[in-house]
Amino acid sequence: MDDELKKAVEFHGHLCPGIVIGYRVSKYVREHYPRSEDEELVCIVENNSCSVDAVQALLGCTFGKGNLIYKDYGKQTFTFYSRGDGKAIRLYFKADLSKRMDKLRGRYFQGKITGEEKKEFEALRDQIMQHMIDAPDNEILDVREVDLPEPNKARIFPSLKCQECGEGFMEICGRTIKGKVVCKECYEKML
Numbered sequence: 001m002d003d004e005l006k007k008a009v010e011f012h013g014h015l016c017p018g019i020v021i022g023y024r025v026s027k028y029v030r031e032h033y034p035r036s037e038d039e040e041l042v043c044i045v046e047n048n049s050c051s052v053d054a055v056q057a058l059l060g061c062t063f064g065k066g067n068l069i070y071k072d073y074g075k076q077t078f079t080f081y082s083r084g085d086g087k088a089i090r091l092y093f094k095a096d097l098s099k100r101m102d103k104l105r106g107r108y109f110q111g112k113i114t115g116e117e118k119k120e121f122e123a124l125r126d127q128i129m130q131h132m133i134d135a136p137d138n139e140i141l142d143v144r145e146v147d148l149p150e151p152n153k154a155r156i157f158p159s160l161k162c163q164e165c166g167e168g169f170m171e172i173c174g175r176t177i178k179g180k181v182v183c184k185e186c187y188e189k190m191l
């Protein structure tokens, strides 16, 4: 395991195929998508699984900084946009986990797996992860340049005080109900 992969595993909590996906994606971006240090890198992810943790740990694209944008498409696709030159690349992780692995994984998570199958599952999983770590880029990644409108910057909104719970909230998240301006949380309770 190299230092990068170690760092991603540390952040995520365990080594799994998803972390390896994010590690390979991050490594590719670092090596093939040159940009100056002060240019902000924005990542648009199309899933919210383990792989995204590696991107956060290794490329510094995080929700907190507003340079990680989540789209709920359920795909292992990652689009990177550099605010400096406006060039974007889209990476799709195309390596297939084997059918046998998928079947065993289903049984594994349902707790229906036998001792023998569990061993088989773990061996297969290790083998696949190792392959994902070692495979050449073109075998596991589809990469292309894409045209993309510049993603919005994190916007700052004034804050208001909720007339129900008294807590401050971002103006844009406010609702009115029963003659009061309230936060979303209170709104949902007052419906």
Ligand SMILES: [Zn+2]
Binding pocket: 012, 014, 015, 016, 018, 019, 050
């Ligand atoms: Zn994981």
Ligand SMILES: [Zn+2]
Binding pocket: 162, 163, 164, 165, 166, 167, 182, 183, 184, 185, 186, 187
């Ligand atoms: Zn409230």
